[in-house]
Amino acid sequence: MKPTILLSLLLIVLQVHNGYGAKDSVQERIASSIDDFALKFSKLITSRQGGGKNIFFSPMSISMAFSMIGMGAKSNTEKQIYKGLGLDKIDTSMIHKGFQEFLKVLTSSNHQGMVNMGNGLYLAKGIKIATRYNKDLQNFYKSEIFAVNFKDNVVAEKQINEFVKANTKGKIREVVRGLDPNTMMVLVNYIYFKDEWEYPFVPQNTKKGDFFVDDKTTVKVNMMKKTGYFRHVRDESLSCWVIELPYKGGAVAWFVLPDKGKLEKVEDGLKGETLSKWRKSLETGTQFYLSIPKLSMATSYDLKDLLPGLGISEVFTPNADLTGITGGGNKIPIFPPVQASHKAFLDINESGTEAAAATFMSSKVGAAPGPPPVPLVFDRPYFFFLMASVDGPMLFMGKTVNPAHP
Incomplete structure (x- = not known):
């Protein structure tokens, strides 16, 4: 891997x-x-x-x-x-x-x-x-x-x-x-x-799925999947989700998923103060079932x-x-x-060991059954940011329109 x-x-x-x-x-x-x-x-x-x-x-x-x-x-x-x-x-x-x-x-x-x-x-x-x-x-x-x-x-x-x-x-x-x-x-x-991801995806869970490039174009891509509690923001004003995935070395990746039909709205609303607001608003406590395309x-x-x-x-x-x-x-x-x-x-892939993934995906010991995970499927164009740390400078930015296109 x-x-x-x-x-x-x-x-x-x-x-x-x-x-x-x-x-x-x-x-x-x-x-x-x-x-x-x-x-x-x-x-x-x-x-x-x-x-x-x-x-x-x-x-x-x-x-x-x-x-x-x-x-x-x-x-x-x-x-x-x-x-x-x-x-x-x-x-x-x-x-x-x-x-x-x-x-x-x-x-x-x-x-x-x-x-x-x-x-x-x-x-x-x-x-x-x-x-x-x-x-x-x-x-x-x-x-x-x-x-x-x-x-x-x-x-x-x-x-x-x-x-x-x-x-x-x-x-x-x-x-x-x-x-x-x-x-x-x-x-x-x-x-x-x-x-490596701090909590890797399990390669065996990666499955082919549809990615909707636009209203007329659909492509098949490998979708990485996992369930977990991720730091996140739901921005109602911009109609999008922000999910943070940490790396072992301290860097973090943000995946920003606009609601259907809201890509341009989110893109127009992306400003420095938007990122600052998200940093201050990240929260935990919600379990997600996450699907993100492998990407190169x-x-x-x-x-x-x-x-x-x-x-x-x-x-x-x-x-x-x-x-x-x-x-x-x-x-x-x-x-x-x-x-x-x-x-x-x-190049984004599952990256990691099966043991680490199993630890992350296990339920809390003794916890009462909670609500089912919120499905969050990145099956349409989204944005990607990589920060040096949770409050560090941005190293990379991306916009994935078609993950099947190199």
């Missing part, structure tokens, strides 16, 4: 152009901003690709990578980046310290779940970056920095791909291909998450196309001011990213 695996990868390429523990208020504000950004970005994707496709991405990955770019940006370019990320109300020095703390906590050996999160910066040989930027990149973002010969693009591609392959446990083997020999910088941000999907997004919709546009134009990266010391200027892509991979 395989554990749940979630993986995110952000790749930004810049070219030469001719001519937890105790969280402080700053961390909480950054986490809240990541929530807001995630919900806005998800709606933007839906508006561009239509409502009939799955969505999956890491707002943490995108926010962190562009915060790194923002650290080397100046004037309006910098302002647009942090405003688009929802971080413009926080002092930039505190933003970098906040991400530093997230990296420290999430990748700590004390963190029980498997989280591998980091950054890699590849510089063309002979190109130097500002001493301050170099130091801050390594200090705040644990970025590894490499000198490569992009003129020999085959060798450069292999070096970058091997780095990504090693840090994503082989899940992404080729992130760059046909790299332009004039490339000046490549920035890679990755998040790899792997953990891979997504890819062109951020140069999407992020201008959130106000981050100048960084992708010749007007971008990225002089903080070089400190003005290079004769060859750094031009804006010619490629900014985000890739994510998701």
Whole structure:
């Protein structure tokens, strides 16, 4: 039985152009901003690709990578980046310290779940970056920095791909291909998450079932099933259920099921304050009979196309001011990213041992018979969130429209 695996990868390429523990208020504000950004970005994707496709991405990955770019940006370019990320109300020095703390906590050996999160910066040989930027990149973002010969693009591609392959446990083997020999910088941000459910599903209970993509489309999928007492919220104002499933390492997954015909209502109502309200309203005491599809999907997004919709546009134009990266010391200027892509991979399955499942599914000793479990069947489009902890930052967000589509 395989554990749940979630993986995110952000790749930004810049070219030469001719001519937890105790969280402080700053961390909480950054986490809240990541929530807001995630919900806005998800709606933007839906508006561009239509409502009939799955969505999956890491707002943490995108926010962190562009915060790194923002650290080397100046004037309006910098302002647009942090405003688009929802971080413009926080002092930039505190933003970098906040991400530093997230990296420290999430990748700590004390963190029980498997989280591998980091950054890699590849510089063309002979190109130097500002001493301050170099130091801050390594200090705040644990970025590894490499000198490569992009003129020999085959060798450069292999070096970058091997780095990504090693840090994503082989899940992404080729992130760059046909790299332009004039490339000046490549920035890679990755998040790899792997953990087991605290109370696994029993594989023998997984059965084929119908999933209603829309009024005209029904697909057969493997539905994982179990009965238990889950933390939950019934949001009558948005007409949806929220079910929380914990992982052994402390992370939690939220599955949000809109009532029939209420998908758009829920999507329109998803805001940062909505998630905050749900966090405060989660309760126990109700037994559910839960059915959730097994799921595997891979997504890819062109951020140069999407992020201008959130106000981050100048960084992708010749007007971008990225002089903080070089400190003005290079004769060859750094031009804006010619490629900014985000890739994510998701695999949700039963994950766990039969013994643990049996313990969870057993009744309370000596308890009087209670009401029958409330059936909650995720047989129609739903939303998915993965939080670093019950009150931690959002690592991933997804919208499952058709679980039979990879």
